[in-house]
Amino acid sequence: MHESDSITSITTSLGFVVPEVILVVSMCIALLMGLFLKKNKSIALALFTVCVFVVTIGFLLFNWPHKPELLFAGMLRSDDFSAFFRLLFLTGGLFTLFISLQRESATEYVILIQAIVVGACLLSMSMHFASVLVSLELVSLSSYVLAGFAFNKSSSEGSMKYFLLGSVATACLVYGASLIYGLTGTLNFSSQQFADTLMQSQSGLILIAAFLILAAVLFKITAVPFHLWAPDVYQSAPTPVVAFLSVVPKLAGVALFIKIALAFNLFGQAFIDWRIVIAGISVVSIIFGNLSALAQTNPKRMLAYSSIAQAGFLLAGIASLDLAGIHATLYYAAIFLLMNLLTFAALHLFEKWKPLLAMADFAGLGRVAFIPSLALVIGLMALTGLPPTAGFMAKFFVFSALWGAWINSGITLLLVLFIAGLLNTVIALYFYLKIPYYLFLKETPPGTVSIKISITGNLLLIILVVAIIWLFINPGLLMGWINRITFVL
Secondary structure, X not given: OHHHHHXXXXXXXXXXXXXXXXXXXXXXXXXXXXXXXXXXXXHHHHHHHHHHHHHHHHHHHHOOOOOOEEEOOOOEEEOHHHHHHHHHHHHHHHHHHHHOOOOOOOHHHHHHHHHHXXXXXXXXXXXXXXXXXXXXXXXXXXXHHHHOOOOOHXXXXXXXXXXXXXXXXXXXXXXXHHHHHHHHOOOEOOOHHHHHHHHHOOOHHHHHHHHHHHHHHHHHHOOOOXXXXXXXXXXXXXXXXXXXXXXXXXXXHHHHHHHHHHHHHHHHOOOOOHHHHHHHHHHHHHHHHHHHHHOOOOHXXXXXXXXXXXXXXXXXXXXXOOHHHHHHHHHHHHHHHHHHHHHHHHHHHHHOOOOOOOHHHHOOHHHOOHHXXXXXXXXXXXXXXXXXXXXXXXXXXXXXXHHXXXXXXXXXXXXXXXXXXXXXXXXXXXXXXXXHHHHHHXXXXXXXXXXXXXXXXXXXXXXXXXXXXHHHHOOHHHHHHHHOOOOOO
16 A cells, blocks of 8 residues: 555656656657667757757646645655746757757757756755755766867866866765754755754754755856856857856756755754855855956856856845845846857857957957847846846846845845945946957958858847847836745745
């Protein structure tokens, strides 16, 4: 009878992870297609996978809202919070495949993209450190391989650096989780047993365990000081890969960080105020990322340091550790996905025509490829937080949540974070607008011919641009939806 109940529980749980099951099945089919298809294999694989992503997105939207359900004996939980992030991951995978429809669409490439999306989805649903470890490793191992997909020396070096540092992060997670289990007797960080033990205990080991676990998650978010891999990977990996790795693993880390931070904080009842810790990491990430970006001449390396600063802004919303801050972070995450994909998609179109190793390589390209140039400018404006882009509204919501948290708590560091965020938005103007300056204000080099951009490429850029501007004009379209997402640890 007990065995029968277990089988029934597993069967019921599988009904809530249909998108992930579909992706796993499609990975097997993609492998078979790669083995047996001889002609037009890349296009067939890409189109098949695109259809799979569209179906899974449709499934999540059709079943909205998602009532909270514990799955697989409490290992995972399906709810609106996780469903929102799963939509972001699937959208990121879908647009990445559109960006890289041609040579990169090899069998391994498509399967790795799907594997990372599956891992990210499971990570956003995880409520147990065992499922966190399995999901995180699925994301990590696939990311390490994908980062070296350029198949050259620099790409291999970046991939190896990513792997070595990632292994240290995994070791931190495992050691931290083992300490937690020894202290609380459970690995389920949403359980009453976990909360009661943390409430009663003042052991310094809990603090050490929390820092080790959060360090592993911050590695995925590329927050300082866990960012060392990002510049090399961003510079050496293929641009579609960078577009994908800059959003999906990062946002998966954000989803997990919210859960774990709230679990350790016990909604303000812990013996350490985690708002101070998160705000400190956020301040350092924003300042370091922006100041480092100022000195960069390689556009992808500049965007790597900017991504570190963006990680700081994502953490800034979480620093309040209240519902308003979480909702602001969800909005920022969605907009970050769109503006990063737009920026890297435009870069990729240029790179098909010529290498972009320095800012000067953009000189005059705005005159020969207007649509990609305009799209790139709008993407950079959104990353800066300028109107009329949704990036402005994203930062507005984060700053509003920070201001409210400071008023309610009186924590000085939250005010420091608020001011630092505003000042660094101004600093970001300098390095983000370098590229538009070269695109439109520098002379076109002699002999430059018009760049022929495919209809698919231009259409993708137009869709992303329209979405980013529309969400500035009507932010309530997304924020109203997000505000209906409840969060229960």
